[in-house]
Amino acid sequence: MYNIVEKTDPDGRQRDGLTVPSAEPSQDTQGDLRRRIEFLERPALAKAAPGVALSLGIAEIDGALPGGGLAPASVHEVCGASSLTPALGFSAALLGRAAGRTGTVLWCRRSGELYAPGLTAFGLRPDNLIVVQAKSDKDILWTMEEGLRSGALSAVLGEPGTISPIALRRLQLAAETGGTMGLLLGLEKHQTVSASAMTRWRVETAESRHPLGPWPGVSSWQVDLMRCRNGARGSWCVEWRDGYANDNPQTGGQDSDSKAGHFALVEPLRHGPHQTPRSHAGGADFELTRLAV
Amino acid sequence: MQAGQISNSPALLSEPLVTVRAERGGWTLAALNDAAAVAGLRPGLPLADARALCLGLKSVEADPAGDRRVLEALTDSCRRYTPWAANDPGVDGIWLDISGCGHLFGGEDILLTDLTTYLQRLGYAYRLGVADTPGAAWAVARFGGEAVSVIPSGAQASILAPLPAAALRLSRTIVEGLHRMGLRRIEDIIGIPRAPLAARFGSILLERLDQALGTRPETITPRRPVPEFRARLAFAEPISHRNGIDAVLDRLLKTLCKQLADAHLGARLVTLEGYRTDGTIAEVSAGTGRPVHDPVHLARLFREKLETFDPGFGIDVAVLGAVRTDTLPPVQAALEKNESQTGCDDGERLDYLLDRLGNRLGPQRVIRLASQARHVPEKAAKAVSALLGSPPDGTDEGGPRARRPLRLLPSPEPIQVMAPVPDRPPVLFRWRRRPHRVARADGPERIAPEWWLEDADALFSGETEARDYYRIEDEAGARFWVYREGLYRPDRAPRWYLHGFFA
Numbered sequence: 001m002y003n004i005v006e007k008t009d010p011d012g013r014q015r016d017g018l019t020v021p022s023a024e025p026s027q028d029t030q031g032d033l034r035r036r037i038e039f040l041e042r043p044a045l046a047k048a049a050p051g052v053a054l055s056l057g058i059a060e061i062d063g064a065l066p067g068g069g070l071a072p073a074s075v076h077e078v079c080g081a082s083s084l085t086p087a088l089g090f091s092a093a094l095l096g097r098a099a100g101r102t103g104t105v106l107w108c109r110r111s112g113e114l115y116a117p118g119l120t121a122f123g124l125r126p127d128n129l130i131v132v133q134a135k136s137d138k139d140i141l142w143t144m145e146e147g148l149r150s151g152a153l154s155a156v157l158g159e160p161g162t163i164s165p166i167a168l169r170r171l172q173l174a175a176e177t178g179g180t181m182g183l184l185l186g187l188e189k190h191q192t193v194s195a196s197a198m199t200r201w202r203v204e205t206a207e208s209r210h211p212l213g214p215w216p217g218v219s220s221w222q223v224d225l226m227r228c229r230n231g232a233r234g235s236w237c238v239e240w241r242d243g244y245a246n247d248n249p250q251t252g253g254q255d256s257d258s259k260a261g262h263f264a265l266v267e268p269l270r271h272g273p274h275q276t277p278r279s280h281a282g283g284a285d286f287e288l289t290r291l292a293v
Numbered sequence: 294m295q296a297g298q299i300s301n302s303p304a305l306l307s308e309p310l311v312t313v314r315a316e317r318g319g320w321t322l323a324a325l326n327d328a329a330a331v332a333g334l335r336p337g338l339p340l341a342d343a344r345a346l347c348l349g350l351k352s353v354e355a356d357p358a359g360d361r362r363v364l365e366a367l368t369d370s371c372r373r374y375t376p377w378a379a380n381d382p383g384v385d386g387i388w389l390d391i392s393g394c395g396h397l398f399g400g401e402d403i404l405l406t407d408l409t410t411y412l413q414r415l416g417y418a419y420r421l422g423v424a425d426t427p428g429a430a431w432a433v434a435r436f437g438g439e440a441v442s443v444i445p446s447g448a449q450a451s452i453l454a455p456l457p458a459a460a461l462r463l464s465r466t467i468v469e470g471l472h473r474m475g476l477r478r479i480e481d482i483i484g485i486p487r488a489p490l491a492a493r494f495g496s497i498l499l500e501r502l503d504q505a506l507g508t509r510p511e512t513i514t515p516r517r518p519v520p521e522f523r524a525r526l527a528f529a530e531p532i533s534h535r536n537g538i539d540a541v542l543d544r545l546l547k548t549l550c551k552q553l554a555d556a557h558l559g560a561r562l563v564t565l566e567g568y569r570t571d572g573t574i575a576e577v578s579a580g581t582g583r584p585v586h587d588p589v590h591l592a593r594l595f596r597e598k599l600e601t602f603d604p605g606f607g608i609d610v611a612v613l614g615a616v617r618t619d620t621l622p623p624v625q626a627a628l629e630k631n632e633s634q635t636g637c638d639d640g641e642r643l644d645y646l647l648d649r650l651g652n653r654l655g656p657q658r659v660i661r662l663a664s665q666a667r668h669v670p671e672k673a674a675k676a677v678s679a680l681l682g683s684p685p686d687g688t689d690e691g692g693p694r695a696r697r698p699l700r701l702l703p704s705p706e707p708i709q710v711m712a713p714v715p716d717r718p719p720v721l722f723r724w725r726r727r728p729h730r731v732a733r734a735d736g737p738e739r740i741a742p743e744w745w746l747e748d749a750d751a752l753f754s755g756e757t758e759a760r761d762y763y764r765i766e767d768e769a770g771a772r773f774w775v776y777r778e779g780l781y782r783p784d785r786a787p788r789w790y791l792h793g794f795f796a
Contacts, residue, residue, distance in 0.1 A: 083771060089699055089796015104643055115701035115793060116662035116674035122699070122796075126663040130679045132650060133658045143650060152642035205770040207732070215735040216766040219796045240796070242696070 034066075034230070054098055054155075054181060058238065058265045061223075065199070066230040070094070074198040075172045075182040084187055086205040086221050089122070091185050093240050093263065095157050096123030098181055103154030106147045108132040108140045110159065121242035121261060137161050144171055144182060151178035159185045168196045200227040206237050206268070218242060220266065237268040309347050312355040313340050323355040360385070366573065367417075368516050373527075373568040373610040374408060376519040381431070388427060388513045397525065405441060415572045424449055427513060428505030432460035432479075450506055454480035461501040467494050479505075520564070520614030522556070524548035531570045531607025538567070538604065538611075542595055545613035546588040552615075559584020559621030563591060567608035577602045580656065581648045582680040584619035590645055597653050651680045668740050670701065670762075670792065695738055696764065698774045698793030705790035708775065712789075715781035718763045722775065724791050729767040736763030737777075755779075764795065772796075 053069030055062050062068045070076055078094070080087035099105045105128060107114070112133050119129065134140045137160045144158040148171060160167075163184065175182045188202060202224040210217035220239040227233070242261035309329035313320040320340035332347040344350055364380060368387050372378045377390035395401035405421065412419045421441045422434030429449040433442040436456045444452045453460065456479050458471045470493070476482050482490070482502060491499055503509035524545045532538065542565065553560055561584055567575040579594040650659045660676040667673045709723040718734030742757040751757050758779035766772045772795035778788045 085700060085771070085794045085796055092699060092796065112676070113700040113702065114662060115670075115698055116664045117670075117697035118699040118701070118793070118795075119662060120664070121696065126661040126677070129662065130647070131660050131662055131676075132654060133660065134654060135658075139654055143654065146649060147646065150642055150646040152646050205772070207770045208766060208772065210733070214733050216733045216764050216772055216795070219772070220770075221796075 038230075054094070056094075056097070056238075057263050058236070060265055061225075061234065061236055061238075061263075064225060064232045064234045065228060070181060071198050072181050073176050073179045075168065075175050075184060075196065077184045077186075077197045077200040079186055079188040079190075079200070079202055081188050081202055081204045083205065084185070086219075087185055087201075087203040089219050089240065090201070090203040090221050090223060090238075091157055091183050092119065092122040092124060093261070094183060095129075095155055096261075098155035099123060099128040100154065104128050104130060104152070106130050106132065106143070106153050106156045108134055108143045108147075108156070108158045110134055110137075110140070110161075122240070123261065137163075141167050141171070145174045147178075148174035148180045148182050149178045151180060153178075153180050155181040155183060157183040157185060161186065162190050165196065172196045197227075198229050199225060199231070202226050208239075209266070222268070237266050239264045239266050308349070308351060309334070310351045310353070311340075311343060313352045314355040314357075320352070365516065367415075369574055370568055370572045371408075372517070372566070372574075373612070374404060376523060376612075376614070377513065377515045379513045379516050386431070386434070390513060390515075391423075397527075401443075405443070409441065411572075414570075426505055426507045427511050428462065428501060429453055429507070431462055432456055432505060436460040450483070453505060454478065454483065458482060461498070461505055463498060463501060467498060470494060518616070520616050521618065522549060522552045522558070522560075523612055523614040524552070525610065525612045527610045528608075531604075531609045533604040533607040535599065538599060538602065538608075539596070541611050542599075542613070543588070543592060545611060546591050546595075549613050549615060550586040550588045550591070553586040553618065553621075554623070557620060557622055558615075558618040559586045560591065560615040560617070561585075561619050562615070562617035563595075564614050564616050565595065565602070566612045566614070567602065567604055568610040568612070569605045569608050571606060573605065575602050575604055575608065578616070579648075579652050580617075580680075582644055582651065584621040585648075586621060590648070593645075594648055594652050597649065647679055651678075656680050667746075668743055670697070670740065673697075674701070696795070698772075699796045701774075701793040702791065705776070705792045708789050708791045710775070710777075710787075710789040712777075712787075714787075716761060716777075718765060719775065719789070722765075722789065722791075724773075729769075729771070729773075731765045732768045733766040734763055735765070737761035738763075740776075762792070 053065070053067040053071055055069035065071075078087050078091045095105045095107065105124070107129060109131070110133070112131075114131060116126065119125070132140075132143050134143060140158050140160045141163070144156050144160075147153050147156040163186070168184070171182055171184070184197065204222045204224075206220045206222045208217035208220045218239050218241050220237065223236050223238050225231075225234045240261055241264050307328055309326065309332050311325040311329050311334065312323045314323045322334060322336050322338045322340065322343055324336060325334050329343075329347065329350070332350075334343050334347060334350075338346075340352060343352075364385060364387070368378050368380050371387055371389055375389050375391050375394045377388075379388040380386070381388055391401065391404060395404055398404040398407060401423070405423065408421065409419065419440065420434045420437075422430040422432070422437055422444070423442070424430040424433060424444040425446055426449060429444055429452070432453055433444055433456075436459070458476060458479060458481075459468045460479065461482075463471075471477070471482070476485070479502075482498075483506075487499055500509060504511040526541055526545055528541075532541065545565070549560070549563070560581065562578060562580045564576060564578045569575060577595065577598050579591065579598060581591075581594065585591060647659060656678050659679045661679045663675055663677050664673055665675055706724065710719045711721040712719040716737055718736055719731050721728060721730050723729070739759055739761050741759040742752055744752050760776040760778055761780075762774060762776040764772065764774055773791055774793035774795065775789060775791050778790065779785075781787060
């Protein structure tokens with residue numbers, strides 16, 4: 001078996017023409033090949049400084065993604081199955097992680113329902129989040145493209161109602177030029193199935209859990225990785241453990257260091273451990289339930 | 294200084310034509326063309342008399358507001374010669390301060406030739422007067438007897454002397470009073486003692502005289518603010534092609550940015566004016582979030598807006614003015630260039646991006662969402678423009694200590710709720726005709742009206758009430774933020790609203 005090698009290897013040695021590969025294909029050879037294919041597919045990206053993939057902070061999910069996280073300088077799709085709100089929360093969390101401590105992120109949408117006190121739970125503050133309230137889908141796409149191309153932002157999230165494959169391809173090229181991550185948010189039925197996006201996520205709401213009683217807990221979602229280039233599909237149930245430690249005393253200690261919150265993997269919960277408080281005709285038994293916890 | 298008297302009817306019609314206005318219960322002549330003047334008509338004549346004097350006289354109703362608009366448009370288009378252009382209040386005239394503008398054209402006389410050809414091309418009859426003082430220019434333009442009269446510098450006393458007293462911009466009563474005293478010309482007034490004149494006619498007479506002669510200063514307020522820094526370019530042939538306009542813009546920006554950089558200033562608002570050949574103006578502005586004197590960045594901002602810049606049949610003068618400026622101290626240029634070709638840091642790139650977004654989408658659409666220390670949820674958030682310099686403080690010291698929804702409805706929507714009284718969370722609620730069975734609930738969190746800020750009357754009359762907020766999750770896992778308005782009262786059905794959504 002022969003292997004065509006480029007003039008310059010990743011390790012810098014000059015080699016020409018055909019070389020005989022070593023007997024057993026090592027992990028290194030595989031990685032080398034993978035890089036080379038990547039180079040052929042997307043020369044602009046390979047040339048750019050290899051940015052750090054955006055890790056979700058969950059080993060299981062990061063392991064399913066090539067590079068250990070969401071690839072920078074590319075566009076990812078997040079779609080909501082029936083309602084947009086869970087997808088909104090999941091992508092807000094991704095955006096918050098992308099912003100990190102020093103970055104700035106851009107969010108373009110049509111309506112202005114985002115609520116600043118709620119965004120802080122996802123690490124999005126007025127000093128790192130810029131919101132564009134666009135008049136039309138065209139403006140959203142233009143804004144996203146400008147934001148991705150400028151290279152001044154950590155990530156750009158847009159909610160264009162529908163998007164054509166050509167527009168998606170444009171965004172992908174802009175993301176490669178600027179080295180910025182793009183997130184496309186929409187309902188599943190509106191989004192086109194296109195090969196341009198790096199990954200495609202489907203987010204549905206999941207029943208939340210509270211360690212102490214029958215109360216709503218932190219945001220939790222059923223997240224399906226529908227498509228991932230060079231990666232595997234997967235399905236997980238994740239929680240966003242935000243900084244309101246009093247809500248969650250068990251994890252309060254580890255929450256304190258990162259106020260913005262973090263993802264956590266949880267077991268899918270079909271029927272909650274706590275019986276739902278169905279009927280409380282009288283207040284007394286409710287009081288008892290509450291005391292018994 | 295120069296004043297021009299214009300007549301707004303092009304002298305194209307050879308037949309007698311008059312404009313009339315309703316006055317003292319009848320039509321009287323307001324203005325007339327040359328043919329009508331030859332027929333012996335004068336302004337102020339009743340229309341019936343004029344018809345008797347001149348058969349087949351055409352008349353149209355005068356439109357003073359329209360005249361005013363045309364005159365103002367002409368004043369604006371005369372800003373191609375000087376930024377200091379103003380309407381002469383009350384009469385049909387335009388003031389242009391051409392001090393220091395002559396050299397742009399190669400001399401004052403060339404400027405005058407240019408102006409006369411421009412006015413001729415637009416179809417206006419004109420009378421121009423040029424002098425050291427506005428008063429003298431006004432006088433020779435109207436009483437000089439020539440279409441273009443130029444008073445040499447310092448010679449206004451001798452030139453004005455033979456002109457009638459009315460040339461001093463005086464009211465009719467003063468002129469008639471002077472006539473009764475036998476003072477018909479300006480030289481008559483110059484010769485006699487000043488104190489009795491002031492006593493008889495008031496200070497205005499001497500003021501006008503001194504202003505015309507240049508012994509008392511007179512200021513003219515320009516119609517539009519004059520930018521402190523401007524760059525101007527005139528073309529031999531009108532240009533209308535986009536490439537040409539781009540090239541012109543680049544040259545103007547270079548000149549303007551050089552001026553600004555030398556003055557240690559940066560532009561906050563730059564306006565490009567294209568003076569079209571037909572006397573109208575095309576105008577486009579670009580604003581920036583922080584002072585800038587980088588021609589490349591400003592050019593990029595203009596590129597997106599030039600689509601709205603309509604050169605019409607072509608523009609022959611382009612003026613770029615820095616309308617608003619701010620201090621921008623010079624910075625040491627970096628020795629090593631960054632990897633990016635612009636060589637600017639991230640913050641600068643972000644500002645440039647925001648400028649572009651703001652210019653295209655409107656500054657009110659590029660915002661940051663800030664929290665403020667208010668209890669009422671809808672007032673705890675406010676949008677601030679992202680283009681205003683520094684971002685607001687990121688700390689949420691005044692923010693709520695409890696979890697808040699990611700989406701908040703602009704106005705709470707009423708829901709039908711089944712809930713145990715007095716203050717249990719809902720068991721079932723119906724929103725937009727769809728029932729939701731509540732699986733988990735948390736609350737209430739009581740948010741009382743801010744009595745220290747609200748109108749006391751609204752508070753005591755019960756218009757604003759405390760709200761009990763509940764965080765609830767339905768069986769499908771969707772999380773809502775609902776509230777009951779007011780405390781529970783047995784005599785009243787509680788009102789429930791849906792206010793927001795948790796992710």
